[in-house]
Amino acid sequence: MALTIPGWPDLVGRFEKLRTTPHLRIGMAEVQSVAAMTERISDLDDQFGGRMARPMAASFLVNTIAPYLQADATEHVREAMLSAAADHCYLTGYMAMDERHDALAQRYYMKALELAGHAGDHLTYCTTLRGMSVQAVDLGHGSTALRLADAASAASPQAGPRMRAFLAGQQAHALAQTGDRAGALAMLREAEVAMEQAESKAKAHGSYDPASLSYHVAQVNYELGNRDGAIRALQHSEKVRPAVYRRARVRHGSMLAEWQLEAGRLEEAVQNWHRALDDYPAVQSGRADDRFRSMLAATRPHRRNPHVRDLLERARPMATSRRI
Numbered sequence: 001m002a003l004t005i006p007g008w009p010d011l012v013g014r015f016e017k018l019r020t021t022p023h024l025r026i027g028m029a030e031v032q033s034v035a036a037m038t039e040r041i042s043d044l045d046d047q048f049g050g051r052m053a054r055p056m057a058a059s060f061l062v063n064t065i066a067p068y069l070q071a072d073a074t075e076h077v078r079e080a081m082l083s084a085a086a087d088h089c090y091l092t093g094y095m096a097m098d099e100r101h102d103a104l105a106q107r108y109y110m111k112a113l114e115l116a117g118h119a120g121d122h123l124t125y126c127t128t129l130r131g132m133s134v135q136a137v138d139l140g141h142g143s144t145a146l147r148l149a150d151a152a153s154a155a156s157p158q159a160g161p162r163m164r165a166f167l168a169g170q171q172a173h174a175l176a177q178t179g180d181r182a183g184a185l186a187m188l189r190e191a192e193v194a195m196e197q198a199e200s201k202a203k204a205h206g207s208y209d210p211a212s213l214s215y216h217v218a219q220v221n222y223e224l225g226n227r228d229g230a231i232r233a234l235q236h237s238e239k240v241r242p243a244v245y246r247r248a249r250v251r252h253g254s255m256l257a258e259w260q261l262e263a264g265r266l267e268e269a270v271q272n273w274h275r276a277l278d279d280y281p282a283v284q285s286g287r288a289d290d291r292f293r294s295m296l297a298a299t300r301p302h303r304r305n306p307h308v309r310d311l312l313e314r315a316r317p318m319a320t321s322r323r324i
Contacts, residue, residue, distance in 0.1 A: 024071040031077060034065055034084040042091055047246045049285030050095030057092045061085075079119050086115035086124045090131060097135045098247070100286030105135060126156040126163070130170050137170075138287070142177030149174045161197035166208035168194060169216035176223035184220050191216065211241035215252065222259065231259050247283050250276045254291035261298055270307045273299075277314060281321075292324060 037060055045053040065085050073081065093108030109132050116125040129152035136145035149171040156163060168191035176184035195213050214237035222230035234256045241248060257272035273295055280288060295311075296319070302308045318324075 024067060026068050026071040026073045026081065027077055028080065030068055030071075031080045031084050034068065034081065034088060037064075038084065038088045038091055043244070045091070045095050045098070046244055046248070047282075049247050049283040049288060050098030051284035051286065054092060054095035054099060057088065057095060061088060061092060082115050082119035083121040083124060086112045086119060086121055086128070089115060090124060090128045093128070094131055097131075097138075098285050098287050100290070102135060102139065106132070109135075122156055122158075123163070126152045126159070126167065129155065130167060133170050133174060137174050137177055140177070142174055142179075145174035146171070146178055161194040162208055165191045165194035165198060165213060169208070169213055173216050173219045173223070176220040181224055184224065188217060188220050209240075209242075211237045211245075214240065227259060227263055231256065231263065234259070246279050247285050247288060250279045250283050250285070250288045251291050254288075254295055258291075258294055258298055261302075266302060266305065267307055270311050273311055274314070277311075277318065281318060289322060289324060292319070292322070296324070 038057075041053050041057045041060070044056075065081075065088060068081055069085060089108050089112035093105045093112060096102075096108055097105035109128050112128045113125060116122075116128065129148050133145045133148035133152065136142075136148060149167065153167045153171060156167065159167065168187050172184045172187035172191060175187055191213060195208075195210065199210065214233050218230045218233035218237060221227075221233055234252060238249070238252060238256065241252075243249075253272050253276040257269040257276065260266075260269040260272065276291070276295075280292065292315070295315070299308045299312060303312065
């Protein structure tokens with residue numbers, strides 16, 4: 001993943017001027033409709049996975065957003081539409097990453113950065129860089145993940161506490177994957193302090209919450225070799241996560257089971273895999289499929305155990321339907 005990270009000053013004003021069509025004029029109503037559609041698709045993605053929701057997002061991008069970007073509009077409306085389009089491209093990239101179409105995800109992410117830069121939208125720009133870091137760390141490219149997370153943080157000097165926690169948590173995970181124990185723990189503490197500040201105020205818009213922070217605590221502990229600490233943190237994350245995040249429940253519950261099995265806690269692991277399988281049939285996600293494959297591989301040496309045998313018997317038709 002040898003990506004060139006575009007800097008914020010390099011993107012502002014660089015966007016190629018689009019041809020405008022005099023037959024279409026848009027206002028803030030169209031901007032609001034794009035933002036609302038993006039939010040609805042994001043909710044579907046959380047519940048059902050990127051494989052189900054991304055085709056809808058891609059179609060909306062081509063058939064609705066692209067013509068809006070070419071429409072006649074005031075400068076204020078044009079910037080707002082560019083920002084809404086950037087957010088939609090980021091979400092579409094995230095869903096492509098969830099499908100495990102990683103090269104496609106990167107193309108969407110780069111377009112989101114370009115649109116955000118031209119719109120003057122620091123929030124979406126930083127969120128997209130962080131999303132690229134999440135993809136990199138998930139693929140095991142710790143150094144690239146750290147460069148992307150640091151770039152996101154550097155581009156948001158005026159971030160509020162929730163955004164600081166959002167960025168610092170990802171920096172901590174990337175630092176841990178590169179083996180920088182002191183840096184990871186320091187950044188994790190920064191994320192925790194920022195989250196405490198954010199939670200003491202009125203709830204802000206955004207998905208980074210205590211469950212997300214606990215997930216980063218778990219990942220940092222696991223990368224640094226503290227498996228028991230990782231298990232406790234991930235259990236807490238699962239306990240406080242809102243129920244709407246079904247895909248996360250499948251992925252993180254399976255991850256928790258893998259860690260418990262590594263710790264010799266076989267029966268607890270099987271229980272968590274069963275919980276993950278409760279939701280798995282409804283989730284169309286390449287990353288969830290990865291966790292399913294990991295379950296099959298991790299339990300192979302324990303197939304004579306009756307609990308594992310029951311688990312695998314339950315999983316068999318799911319594996320057949322997904323061709324796993």
